[in-house]
Amino acid sequence: MLENFLGGLAVVMQPLNLLLLTSAVFIGFIGGALPGISGVILVVILLPVTYGMDSTTAFMLLTAIYGATVFSGLITAILYRAPGTPEAVMTAFDGYPMTQQGQAGKALGIGVLSSAIGGLVGTIALIIFTPMLATMALRFSSPEYFALAVLGLTVVASLGGRLIYGLIGATLGLFIATVGIDPLTGTSRYTFDNLNLMEGVGLIPMIVGLFAVSEVMKRSLDQDSHQPITKVKVKIFDLPILRQIGTTLTRSSIIGVIIGILPGIGASTAAMVSYSETVRWSKHPEKFGKGAPEGIAAPESANNAAAMGALVPLFALGIPGSGTTAVILGAFIMHGLQPGPMFMMTHSSLIYAVFAGLFIVNFMILLFSKPFITLFTKLLNVPYSALGPIILMCCIVGTYSVRNSMFDVWLMLGFGVMGYLLEKLKFPLVSIILGLVLGPIAESELRRALSMSQGDISIFFTRPISATLLAIAALLLAVTIISPLIKRARMKAATP
């Protein structure tokens, strides 16, 4: 294995390949930072460009872009509460409050370091455990996937604020996820004969609308109260912070890798589940959502680890682990290659070159993110009267570019107004996103599981992995709900 990896490293270090890798990282930075331009779009756009390239170079380029976009989504998430990619939506939750507190540099530094560490952990796991993890993933069936979705949904209890808001938000998100064609029967649901709704409500219009557009509306009202930030010092290696977030990084990277290798789950879910677990494990859960460093470290390390993990089923089984890896699978087929169990043996040099490329990309993130972010942070000093319209324009173009659909743009604007109004109630917008992301998995796997058991719900409790996940979800939900009640009762008893 080490020999193969060193061979791959030698391929990456060839001047042309290194230059292409560096270009890919910068393209990924730009694309990931712009709301609406995600890894999927960039990989799709550059796919035809790679057709004439050598296969090894082509896949190094595509996977490097993929890795870089997952990282750079945090930049606009932290600075403008406009997540550049869906994976960065949880990062905005604590990152933006830190910017509001004048700690944008600190937030970005935490994000960069967490991304790089998560990515490195994911890449190492990819290299070492691809054969073993692929076998474990085969043991996950519908009951386990449903149980995982339930575990992810229980985060609403930990989001802070009123529990009923979180429950309404998650249910609303789950409900919106039902719009479109039912994947199991082909039935149109809530489409009202509108072709645009056949594919369902897109994640990008919702995220960009709820977070970015609503934020522009809010900032346009109180822009005069914002002091221009004269200098943002991005500090990546800060020992006290590293000590504070060390445990979070370890836990979240592992969660990210595990979730990443499960096909169809994706880095967004990994970010949400790891954030949820971090809140639960924290001694100060009330600090989350208000600028907690762990609130940035958890989703960023998880989403980068998951992004790497999503390549495991792709290489080992030929099954994409996420949307972007599905496009990369298309690239393999375009080049006349078929990933799968035999692929590791017949094309090991290509695979290890990709692994080595991804390994280098994580160091490039550490190296190049600071100058790139410095350029972006200068934008903080630009008057909001200039920045606001440009952000809106980017949101519209970015949302349009996902499906070349103006309908998505109208949806985005609708969600933007809805997000602005909901925020007046201190409503946790992220609960809606949670429901939308996990809804399709939860419904389809629930239905498949019940089909397997002919309607017997004990299938969820008799399978060990599923039962364990559901038990953890129930326990954690109970603890989150009961702890404040016990605390309140104790305080009442203590006061004379």
Place this chain on the structure above:
Amino acid sequence: MHARISLFAFAVVLLALVSLVPTLQFPSSAEVSTFIGPRVWPLTLVIVLFGLGSALLLITWRDVRRGKIYDDEPEEASRPQNDPVTAQRFALVSTRHWWLIAATVIYTWLISIVGFLIASIAFTLVGTLLLGARSWRTILITVVVATLLMQGVFVMLLGIPL
């Protein structure tokens, strides 16, 4: 704040009731080949939404009767009615965000008529003025940056067909 929450809860209940009609029209489990039909999950969610919306409505009305004030109530709730800020509620400064959204809606509509580039230039011009820019240099620079962003980054670099 109580009025806003009640309105929101009522909207959730209304959404659930309105959604019930098309939901009941989906094929049931007996009408499809899969074990669980396409109606079950959305129907469950509609019922849960109705329940949660009703619960929120009841909780809010109970809190109103008890005179409970939420810790996170925004400042304007405690502001007196004759406060000059309250009096300026409908001034441009206080409604700027709605004018911006209106401009964005017009921009989106214009895109299909004149194309992305011209619509974006017009929107950037109007948007900067709406958000209070008065320096023509700032406005001009913003328009130029928007144009470069549109053509340079989105069209040429990323190859997005606009």
